[in-house]
Amino acid sequence: MNPAVPEIPGDSPLKAAQAPAEQAAVTPAVAPWPNPLAHLQIPFRAVDYEVKGYHLEVTVAPGEVVAVATQLDKEGLALDTITGVDWMAEGQMEVVYDYFHLAKPLRVVVRTRIPRDKPEIDTISGVFPGANWHERETHDFFGIKFLGHPDLTPFLLPEDATYHPLRKDFVA
Amino acid sequence: MTEKADFLTGDVAAGQPPRETFVLNLGPQHPATHGVLRVKMTMDGEYIVRAEPVCGYIHRMQEKMGENRTYAQFLPNTSRIDYLSAMTYTHAFVGAVERAAKIPVPPRAEYIRVITSELNRISSHLVWWGAFLLDLGGFTPLLYAFDDREKILDLLEAITGARLTYCYYRFGGLCNDVDDSFIKGTREFVAHMRPRLKMYRGLVTENIIFRKRLEGIGPISQEMCRKYGATGPVIRGSGVSYDVRRVEPYSAYPEFDFEIPTFPGGDSMARYLVRMEEMVQSLRIIEQALDKLPAGPVMADKVPRVLKLPAGDYCYAVEAARGRFAVRIVSDNKEIPYRVKLRTPSLSNLSLFEEASKGMLLPDALALMGSLDLVIPDIDR
Amino acid sequence: MKAFPASEIIVSAIFILCLATTGLGALIAALSVRIIRSVCGLAICCIGLAGLYYFLHSPFLALMEILIYVGAVCVTIVFAIMLAEPDEQPQPDRHGANILWGGIALTVSVALLWGLWRLSCEADFTSPPNLMTDGSIRAIGISLLTTYSLAFELISLVLFVAILGALAIARTGRTKP
Amino acid sequence: MNETPLYDRPEIYFAAAAFLLAVGIFGLIRRRTLIGMLISGELIFSAATLNVMAFNRFRAPDPAVGQIFVLFIMGLAAAEVGIALSIIIAVYRNYRSVKTKELSELNG
Amino acid sequence: MMQSLSGFIAGFWQFIASLWPEPLRLVLFLGGIMAFVGLNAAYLVWVERKGAARFQRRPGPTEVGYAGLLQPIADAVKLLTKQLIVPAGVDATLFRAAPLMVMAPALMSLAVIPFSDVLSARNINVGLLMIFAFGSINVMALMLGGWSSRNKYAIISAARIVSQNVAYEIPMLLVVITMVMVTGTMNLSDIVKAQAGPFWHWNLFKVWVNPLMPVTFLIFYICMLAETNRAPFDMAEAESELVAGAYTEYSGMGFGVFFMAEYANILLGCSLATVLFLGGWQSPIGIWSGVVWFLLKLYFLVFSVVWIRWTFPRTQFYGLLNLSWKILIPVSLFTLILSSAMLKLIKPFAA
Amino acid sequence: MKSALKEIAVGFNSLITGMRITLGQFFKRSVTLQYPHESLKMSERFRGHIELVKDPATGKAICYACKLCERACPSDCIIVEGAKLDGAKKRSVTTYQLDFTKCSLCGSCVEACRDGAIRFSHDYNLASLSKEEFVMDLFKRLETEREEEERREGKPASAVPVAVKPEAAQPAAGQTKVEVK
């Protein structure tokens, strides 16, 4: 039982309340290079954060996204978002996975391209449950099928929607 | 404070599948969903077996519009994604374009951006505070919060011309400079707000009814936050001091001294306290920024009238009032972006609701939902 | 009821109203198809009964009847209906059976009525003085704590055990999601 | 008016009680759900209490005894209802029904 | 002044009573009570809205009549002419009857409240019991309203109302039994008469009978809030959870009657608190007692109810039950035992 | 037991505190703006719907229908038509149709205008029974306004002062410098 009135903002207990482990996690503004993902078997490419807005990027084969997600999960990264880009001219769909680290200034972009006429890719919602909604949304917008996804019913579009509005050839 | 519903549940044979369930459709019009979220709840009495949010009731094609409009034309849309912290959202979009087009922003503009963003954060938290209390059945705090918020809105309206959808930032700076009356008014506001926060504490934070309703309710672990990508006060309420302003510093934030309030509880109370403390920190930032506000122009010199970003993709993340908001622009070197992706915090924050609300009582789940601070158009875009 | 010309008639009318309420309530309780209406019928019947008790010089019991039957028994039954929704479907017409059973019930009760009637007629009864608000509550209280104290304790024990038993029974099978 | 007024005649009360009893018995037999039977049972209880009260009033005008009896009956009725309803709910949990026809497992 | 006024009223009543026999007096009084309740319910809504506005630093209704005084009338006119929707699939009879069943008991109960020495519709020996007996119909009616709406929110709300009312009836009755013991009667007039004299003769301050008397009053007050479904115990109409609770499906005057009944019940609860604890019509200085004092005390309590509503958030439902079962019932039992013991001790000295 | 009592005491105290706070607010002055009886003066930068600016010299619109605003508008709510009137040097606007119901008040049009020919009005309390009312022809509006003013004052509209300098709504280029200590 917690009887009285501790932990009020503005009072000193605030500092005491912070878990010591997270205290250390507050990092300085400068990125702690070298690349903490260097030991991964996947060839990440460092990019200039000031120009791009992320630190590492990698293009993988469609089959590797789950493995990459698992690895990044182990490294303590969180899923930022999943989205698609419709490269109609090239006949491809790009699926982009953004990850961010909770303590370090580290953003990772994982891309993969799948054929536009058969847009199918494995789901990573088994690794990151948060991917569920992002994948549903991507399915809504681009019609990309996430294999093994628990529920690919329309998320933002009406329940009976069959169109994929963010495809470049979409007409309302 | 983990004992809950002990009177009602008592010795319950756990693990058995529930048999008496019914489906309760919360929303799309329901006072607790703050707009048009629909939650399909499978209930066993007042216990939630499964709460499945159904989104899309205010999907407004923001991303599609991004592909239809020039960068400048898309700018006003950003204020309407999360209308409660419109400044920060515009900031992210403007920042992404500036990053891609390598437009330098004058320091005065950056400072004013910080001031206005933080003011906006306070106003957003005030709305949340009031609406949250409304969820819990207290009406008066809402009006006190709106009262204080009006003061912020007056300040912001004087410089931007709008109360909610400011559209104040431009690529390379701001559309207007601030004047002395704004600076004076902001100082007055900071002086006014501190005792008000104290009053809020007496009225609400220490209130036994309120504490009983929040303490230990809706715990969210750090791991769950990470797995779902929850950010902002939600993750900070779970003890992780993740804040974009610290981790990926942007604008003039590195120049200010402020704390990232974290509370380890992970319950609704922790999230509540984080936001209350954030208001204090925002006031600190505003004060520092006002003290240090440099002179100079508020608009970069050479901003091309017709913006074309070099091909490639560009990201920019900001700490909005609800957490990490990131804009991702894919450009193919045309006037119109090839793809604009808006990563909104509310979507990720809500996505953990289904897991977190399992087995909770309906009012507790609504307290949890309120503590996530949802803005539905932010989810649906 | 002092010297008031029509007072006798008014009071009789009220009495007949009470009787009618009781009878009507009972009929609704026994005959209506929807169980929720039956409960309402029971409640109405109890309110009518309370009126009858009042005429039987016991305002205390009249109010207790309302308090216990309407406030506790009926509410509990409605609550149970909420938990277990047993709406009867309109049954196929079985008029014959209805008449049969109704006849039996009527026979039994008429027999009883006859017995009581005889009982009350054989003994000479005197109409007691009109004591609407006598000290009956005090008398009840004193009797309860003296003559009938054992019964009083027993009834409280019964109620206590009933509550415990009800809790125990209703809780079994309750699952937490 | 020398005639005994309507409300001071015991036979009226007896008739009312008999009517309640008849309706109660009929309901008890004809009702096909447990709750319906319970309600009919309450009617029979009421008939009994009315009788007791009438006798108390007309036969033994003691202010206390009959009323205490009725109070006890009410207490018992309340206890009975509590127990019966908890049983009904338990039955409902197990069988998803409170209709007597469907609760015939013991019939073999 | 006050004395002469109440004296005049008393004389007037004696005159009337001598002219008109009992039944007509009763009818007259019932009419008076109805008017009183109607007027009060309407203007308590106004007080509530004005009060809420003041607590929130706004003027409240001002534009409809002077200071918004015609607001309740406008609301009534509107509600009366609003379409009455009986949703498909509901039990129409019960659905329509429920609002009336909520209103009637409150009206009946007010008949035994002694507004002053002579100003009471029916002074019966078991007045206190009567209020509770009719109060129990209230629960039944709200429940039927919720149930017959065939709306999930309403049904949940109805279930809540019952648990809440059952839970709070117990401490309330315990407290009332304490008061009956202290005053030795269930006649409300006699209860007030037992508190004659300056304010330390009020039951609230009778600490020599029971040192916990203020606590007893507090328990009664809390129970009264809970029984009338007022904030912070307004589970019946938990807006942010259950839309409008048991009233969700009610439109027009059906809702209006529920609304009025809520205020009538507050009025009844506050009257009861005044009679039981605050000395009814007795003036705090011992002289010039009269109906004015009763009304002053009554409206002070009503104001405090409004004040509480606009200050606190709603309690959690199990918190509410815990409060009753874990705190209020034990404490009220304790005060009951304590006061009976004290009475036993004091009686010999007093006699 | 002791902790429970303490909890009750603390809880009770917190309730009393809350009630004291609200009672304190009860006696404070209300903060309400009695709108139809009193109204706010909108700030200089308030963004109502746009309106055409009069040339103080001629009393006519400055706008010469260059259509920059039309192009800048993200929601396609402006339609400008212009014509070269007889004897005039420049083109002048003949229709300036604003569909205010589509406008997002972003200010792109005002910023796009190089001559300060449009500005934000301060109409902050528009409401109507028909939505057609908000598809307005700003040019006609300006003309009727001018005619009315002329009729009322019996003198040319040039004497009417123009309240807002065109610079007031200009983009940041010409803003005032604010000195901060």
Place this chain on the structure above:
Amino acid sequence: MEAPEDNSQLLKDCSPYVKFAKLDELLALGRANSLWPLTFGLACCAIEMMAAGASRFDLARFGAEVFRPSPRQADVMIVAGTVNKKMAAAIKTLYDQMPEPKWVIAMGNCAISGGPFVFPGQYAVIEGVDKLFPVDVFIPGCPPRPEALIEGLLKLEEKLTGKRRWPVVKPE
């Protein structure tokens, strides 16, 4: 409440001596002064709707602060925000659930015509709620100021009673 004047010749003759308050007009007055809105916010405008109900602007002065969460008890639906196709059915139901007489205020440009979210080839937004049900008052703005909402309510009252009891504010 003063009685309105009557137009018919017969009544005009005695109008100096007798004021006729026709029942209809009394009803209209009652209705106009007790407009209970439905608690129903969609987007940005909803915040301004809340602001209009808050202390600074105080809708309560006109008796319109009783925001009812249940459509059964509401008189006026303030559609504050964008209505999209997924929402349209729900909002129609809400309208149908409101008892007669009922009114609708379309607040904000989105509700009036889809507002800034209308573009050629859009697939989600209803271009004006007057396509779904009759709308009584339109309040443009993005979002409109709270005063505009009050003005809208006054317009609605004007529509009901046929005259305006309040001064008209000319913006400056």
